[in-house]
Structures are given as structure tokens and as C-alpha cells.
Amino acid sequence: MENILEIKDLHTYFYTQGSVIKAVEGVSFSVKKGEVLGLVGESACGKSVTASSIMRLIAPPGEIVKGQIFFEGEDLLKLSSPCMRRLRGNKISMIFQEPQAALNPLYTIGFQIEEMIKIHKNISKSQIRPLALELLRKVGVNPPEIRIKDYPHNLSGGQAQRVMIAMAISCNPALLIADEPTTALDVTIQAQIMELFTQLRQDFNFTLIFITHNLALCSQVATCVAIMYGGRIVELAPKDEIFTNPLHPYTQALFSSIPRGMPRGNSGKSEFKVIQGVVPDASSKPKGCYFHPRCCLRKEVCTEGYPEFIEARPEHWVSCFMAG
């Protein structure tokens, strides 16, 4: 199938006083049409910056230094900003982590959804309201006729996220980027929202990039998983492949740190392991492989240079000297 999004060697740096923070350096991946890519990693590993780079929402002091982002064959980084603006929310849409904060508290949700439609679609005024109602119904905000007049503070977190999703899909986007859409929600609502994504994908047929740090959630929806560490993708493979056969020590460590079952009473040992150490500071990354200070398999070679991103098994890409 054809690639809807293809990122080549993306570098996004932030220039702060005295130091350069290399939030994303050398990220390359592609997403096929209809796929769901799970972008997984710890906090501050560059997931959100990658997403913002795709949307070209990096504001100074940040800058996309190098790289190409092909969306439907067109390099987004070469588009003029008005062209890019028309693309945002229309062809590529984005959902944020804090739904309550992402809605403007001064306007009704109806107004905000309608604003989206008005900006991107050339349809008559009388058609906008039914369309907004239809969207609200599709995302499960009930009853839409009443809720459409609500202000964001009238909504619960889950409902607000549904409204955000309604806004994001209002123009039938080809690509939807969800930046930790369920992090601010509790577990039951998480499950509902995930279900909603699955259902909407059937109805609207969009490609999804799902950013999360929750591997379980990722395994639910993703067809393909990319693991990020220190601003780079360390492993990329189809979901089943990566879950059964993780190659990168970081991925393996991540999987073994998933709690399995509840630790019983005071009997002592919880059954999951912790990855020792912390994510390296983005402005002073270690030499060699960024993961080597925390890696249990490290060798001499790991401290010398960054391992190349290689296809160790069919469709299974990894950057580790120990793999393959």
C-alpha cells in the first residue's frame, strides 16, 4: 500500500540560551494509508515534537533544522505557510492531551466545531449546524442538540475529548495525529475513547498516528509500533512482530516493565522490573548509543558511535549493535 506520510531524517532543535536542545534528531519513518502507527516512548523522548514538526507547529526558539516530511507525496516543509494552514485541520488533524484546555472556554462547543467547518469547507450556513450535530452524534456526545450549546466547563474530560475529536475529524482528514489523547482521562474513559477511535476509523477511514507512553493502549489499536528514545526512533515494526520479538534492549526493557497482574499483598516483590537511570537530558546526550548508560547489554562499541537503523528482520527496523 502507498505511504501517506514519509518522514526522512527529521531534525528539530530548540535553541535556548547557551545550549541547543536536540529534541528530534534523525527520525525517519513512514506510515501506510489506513495504518495506525503507535509512537511510544518515555516523557521527553521527542514524540510530541515529532508530531508538532509534522504539523509544522514548531515555534521559535524551536526550528526544524533538517529533513523532509512527505505527505501524500508533497514535502510539507516546502509548503508556503498559507498552504500549510489550509492543510491543518483539513487533511491533517491533531488531538491534544488535555481536552479541557484545548477548547476555548469562552465559546460553546457548537461554535467551535462550526468555526472549524466554516474555515475549511465551503458550504452554506444552513448546512453547518446539522453537520456539527451529526459529528457530535458520531463521537457519542448525547444528546447533541442540547450539548451543542454547552461551554467547555460544562463537559467532563471524556466528553471534552470527544468534542475535540469531533473537531479534528470534521473535515474528513486523511491523517490524524493523536498526542496522548487519553493521558488525562481515567481508565474506563480511556477504553471508551479507544473504542471510539476504532469505530471512527471505520467510518472516516483516516490514518492514525497514536502517540502514547502506554504500551497496553498501543497494543490495542496500533498496527505498527515505533519506539522512540532520546529523539530518535530505536525500533520500528508491525505490532505483532515487535510484541513477540522485540530486538532493541530498550524495547525489551519496556515490555518487561509492564506490570502483569497485581502484586499480592505484602508478599514483597512486584513482578515488574524498572529500567535503571533516567532519560538523558536533551541538551547533553551521551556519546555513542543514547541508551548505553542504561543498557544491560552494552559493549565497548556502544559508547563509540550511534548504531545505524537497519532492517534486522523483514519490516522490522532497529538501531542497535547487538541486534541482527
Place this chain on the structure above:
Amino acid sequence: MQTANCKIKRPTNTGFRKLRRHKLAMISFYVLVFLYASAIFAGFIAPYHFDNENRVLSYAPATKIYFFNEGKISRPFVYLTSYRFDEFYNRVYRQDKSKKYFLKFFMRGDDYRIFGLFKTNVHLFGVEGEARIYLLGADSRGRDLFSRIFYGGQVSLSIGLVGVLISLIIGVFIGGISGYFSGRIDNIIMRACEIIMAIPGFYLMLALRSIFSYSLTSVQIYFLIVLIMSFIGWPGIARVVRGMALSLREREFVLAAKALGVPDAKIILRHIIPHTFSYVIVAATLSIPGYILGESALSLLGLGIQDPYASWGNLLSESMAIAQIKFHPWILIPGVFIFITVMAFNLLGDGLRDVSDPKMPK
């Protein structure tokens, strides 16, 4: 589904309810409503046209109104005022008690227009015949000060509102643009603001006034004053709005709006500027007195509204000589009106600020 029946709370409603409990602010609010209403209906309240003069009665004191006639209660009436010269050739006014002139309500007198549209000649009160009623005394040309104060209020009170409105519009837009785009645009705009703010306002006002011709019609002068005052006033507002915009642009809903393809202009107008309103309303209320005082100052110096048109400032200009105040203290009364208005706006502004402060207990 409960929301079906109960009214949805709009963010703006709660503010007014809180203001209700602020006594001083509410009193000020009603004082201002009264003053503005009196300015709108100046023609009706005033017994005479602002330019209706009677030079015989130059600096005539306030006319006495009698409610009793030979010990009995009667319709209020006045006597005709006449004068003679004393040994220093000062006018001494006395009442000619030979004939009574009764006060009449809804009397027909000088023509005027309400809202500049409806022509009429009905006044709230007046006296018939050759007698004149001066509730607050007369000015040098024998014009009724009471009437002239209300006509003057039209200018003085409206200049504050119009001036603030214009500088608000300029300040909010420029501040919003400056804060939202930041970087070089921000730098240029803010330096320009600082240049204007660095020059003392009053001298800048005089300097700007002197650029324009001295002989202008009063309408031209009116707009000129508004323009000058707005030009001086916008940078202060722009600076604060810019600061708010700088923090607002980092808010997630602005980022979300950007991510969903809302154009920059719309983000500034819809998502940034409305969030600065709570500040802007307070700032506007608190800066109106500055405009009223500015106009008064210009008119006082004879650079503003010109005779025969009245404004509170140019009414006061007669009182610049100490001798005038000594012999005719009532010509200071327009100053009382300025004082009351300025106080009322300040107290109302304080109240609004308390209300809009989220740290205030509800």
C-alpha cells in the same frame, strides 16, 4: 440532560452579579448613568440654549425661587432681576418684587434636538415673560450656567468614551498582534509604544494640538481632541494586552486552534483578544477620567472646545482669574461635575477590578 431546563451559565453573567454586591461601585455606576442620561437629554433639562445670552445679566447670581407668598404656600415663582452700579462701577443685582413670574414645567422655549434628530422646544422647566431663571448663576455673558453645564457634559462625557473606545481598539489590536507574533514585529511595535509613552502626556498633547490649525470648527476640534487623546492612550493598553497575548498564545486552545488550521487573524480576534477583555474593561474604565481631564485641560487653556460651545473644561476657563472666583464663586461648579465624574469612574473601575480578580472570594 438537566441542562435542558436550566439556563446555561455564561461566563459573563457571574461578573455582573458579583459587581452588584460592590456598593461603592454600584453607586458610582448609577451616578454615571444619571450623568450620561442628563447629557443625552441636556436640551430638555436645560431651560435655555447653551448660547442664549443676556448681557445685562452678566455674572448674575443664582435666582431665588420662592415657594411661599405672604406666609402661604404657593406655586413656585421668581422675580425679575435687575441691576444698578455701585460706587466702584460694580454691578449690584437686586430683585424687582413688583411682579411675580411663575415657574412652568414642560415649557416651550429654545429649539433643540434630542439625539441630534428630533427637533423640539419643550423644556423641563422655565419661567415665562422677561424674567430669567438661573439655578446656578450666570456667566460673563449672562448665559445660564446650569444649562451650559449639561450641554458641556455632552462634550466632556462623550470625549472620554469615544477616546477610550478608539485607543482601546487600536491598543488591543496592536497589542494582540505584537504578542501573538512576537519576535521582530513585537520588538518594533513595543519600541514605538515606548517612544510615545516616554514623552510626558500633557506636553505631547499640547505639541500635537499645535500641529493643527488654531481656527477649526468645534466639530473638527472635538474629533481632533479625541484623536490626540487616543494617540497618547493606546500604547499603555497595547503593552498590557501584548503581555497577556504572549501568555495566551502558549495556552493549549490556541495551539489547538492552530493545529486545526484556524488562520492567524482569527486566532487573534477570536481566541486571544476576548481573553484580555476582563483586563481591558477595567483599564478602560480607569482611563476614562484621564480623557475627561485631558479635554478639560486643553479647553481650559483655550486650545479645545471654543466658545460659544460648552465643555466642562472651557466653562472652567472663566475661573482662571482669582478675582472671578472671589466675586462669582459659582463658576467653579463645572469643576464639581468633573470631580464627581472622575471619582465615579475610578470607583467603578476599582469595583470592576475586584470583580475580575479571580483571587477575590465569590
